[in-house]
Amino acid sequence: xxxxxxxxxxxxxxxxxxxxxxxxxxxxxxxxxxxxxxxxxxxxxxxxxxxxxxxxxxxxxxxxxxxxxxxxxxxxxxxxxxxxxxxxxxxxxxxxxxxxxxxxxxxxxxxxxxxxxxxxxxxxxxxxxxxxxxxxxxxxxxxxxxxxxxxxxxxxxxxxxxxxxxxxxxxxxxxxxxxxxxxxxxxxxxxxxxx
Amino acid sequence: xxxxxxxxxxxxxxxxxxxxxxxxxxxxxxxxxxxxxxxxxxxxxxxxxxxxxxxxxxxxxxxxxxxxxxxxxxxxxxxxxxxxxxxxxxxxxxxxxxxxxxxxxxxxxxxxxxxxxxxxxxxxxxxxxxxxxxxxxxxxxxxxxxxxxxxxxxxxxxxxxxxxxxxxxxxxxxxxxxxxxxxxxxxxxxxxxxxxxx
Numbered sequence: 062x063x064x065x066x067x068x069x070x071x072x073x074x075x076x077x078x079x080x081x082x083x084x085x086x087x088x089x090x091x092x093x094x095x096x097x098x099x100x101x102x103x104x105x106x107x108x109x110x111x112x113x114x115x116x117x118x119x120x121x122x123x124x125x126x127x128x129x130x131x132x133x134x135x136x137x138x139x140x141x142x143x144x145x146x147x148x149x150x151x152x153x154x155x156x157x158x159x160x161x162x163x164x165x166x167x168x169x170x171x172x173x174x175x176x177x178x179x180x181x182x183x184x185x186x187x188x189x190x191x192x193x194x195x196x197x198x199x200x201x202x203x204x205x206x207x208x209x210x211x212x213x214x215x216x217x218x219x220x221x222x223x224x225x226x227x228x229x230x231x232x233x234x235x236x237x238x239x240x241x242x243x244x245x246x247x248x249x250x251x252x253x254x255x256x
Numbered sequence: 257x258x259x260x261x262x263x264x265x266x267x268x269x270x271x272x273x274x275x276x277x278x279x280x281x282x283x284x285x286x287x288x289x290x291x292x293x294x295x296x297x298x299x300x301x302x303x304x305x306x307x308x309x310x311x312x313x314x315x316x317x318x319x320x321x322x323x324x325x326x327x328x329x330x331x332x333x334x335x336x337x338x339x340x341x342x343x344x345x346x347x348x349x350x351x352x353x354x355x356x357x358x359x360x361x362x363x364x365x366x367x368x369x370x371x372x373x374x375x376x377x378x379x380x381x382x383x384x385x386x387x388x389x390x391x392x393x394x395x396x397x398x399x400x401x402x403x404x405x406x407x408x409x410x411x412x413x414x415x416x417x418x419x420x421x422x423x424x425x426x427x428x429x430x431x432x433x434x435x436x437x438x439x440x441x442x443x444x445x446x447x448x449x450x451x452x453x454x
Contacts, residue, residue, distance in 0.1 A: 087283045133341070247432065
């Protein structure tokens with residue numbers, strides 16, 4: 062794999078958006094997208110955590126797990142790294158920046174169970190990325206996720222008061238809206254391919 | 257606890273169906289439903305993990321310190337997922353490649369943590385085991401319905417066997433990402449609509 066890292070970065074945002082093509086991070090995407098402000102807060106937290114944990118997990122995988130022949134432990138190690146990092150970030154933010162804590166902090170515990178974070182770490186192992194590629198893939202995926210949730214939050218706000226068939230409101234209409242968004246993002250495919 | 261075992265089972269499969277009623281575990285429900293075979297294997301993996309992690313968590317529920325409860329649960333779940341992953345890699349390497357990271361992502365499947373928190377922590381091991389199997393069967397059922405539609409329209413096959421002949425023009429959209437959203441969205445709508453009518 063010798064794809065330039067900025068190609069991976071843009072591909073992660075547009076052509077293989079982590080949410081719209083790989084379906085990762087759906088749970089919090091559907092539940093938080095009710096309002097734009099919290100979507101933005103959660104999205105920023107996801108970008109930060111994704112970028113750092115993809116770097117950390119790359120280092121741990123290639124310099125600890127591979128030499129020790131413990132690759133099969135990757136799931137446990139990755140999830141521990143993610144959970145520990147999220148906890149640590151929460152504590153640091155709470156201690157040093159109460160203001161940031163109130164806008165971002167409440168979303169941090171949600172992130173541990175966001176499958177996008179673990180998914181990105183697993184993808185970069187499967188696709189055999191180098192360190193710089195891994196970090197740009199992590200950051201790009203985070204930004205792509207932020208884009209997707211902001212778009213859905215905006216659309217949901219616009220259609221909130223419109224008439225919907227019975228039973229359609231809530232998850233069903235959000236999923237169908239996301240389907241149309243994914244359809245639009247197919248337009249980007251073919252520009253660059255990273256899989 | 258004097259719940260009837262059959263009640264626990266039926267509740268888990270239908271009344272509390274995780275995907276349709278609680279909107280949990282959507283990620284993998286969307287990603288691997290392009291073929292029925294993938295859904296079946298994924299479903300079995302989830303049933304295994306749900307049942308045994310529920311059982312284990314329920315066994316040690318009185319000894320777990322509350323503060324690190326989540327971490328312990330995650331580790332238990334991850335251990336069972338690793339077994340699934342190693343099993344697939346050893347016996348069905350092709351399937352393992354096809355499912356890719358989604359086997360590992362069973363760990364962050366909210367259904368499992370959800371059942372652990374709401375059921376296994378409060379009930380005895382046997383009931384938790386049944387509840388886990390039931391939730392897993394409910395999950396697999398939804399996966400199979402979605403993948404049935406997608407595989408039939410996208411490839412003209414069911415479980416890899418051609419059922420629609422040469423005259424069938426495959427809908428390539430059904431193989432791609434957006435259709436997963438459409439089919440699941442319509443399914444949830446259909447189920448909610450029926451409940452609304454009652």
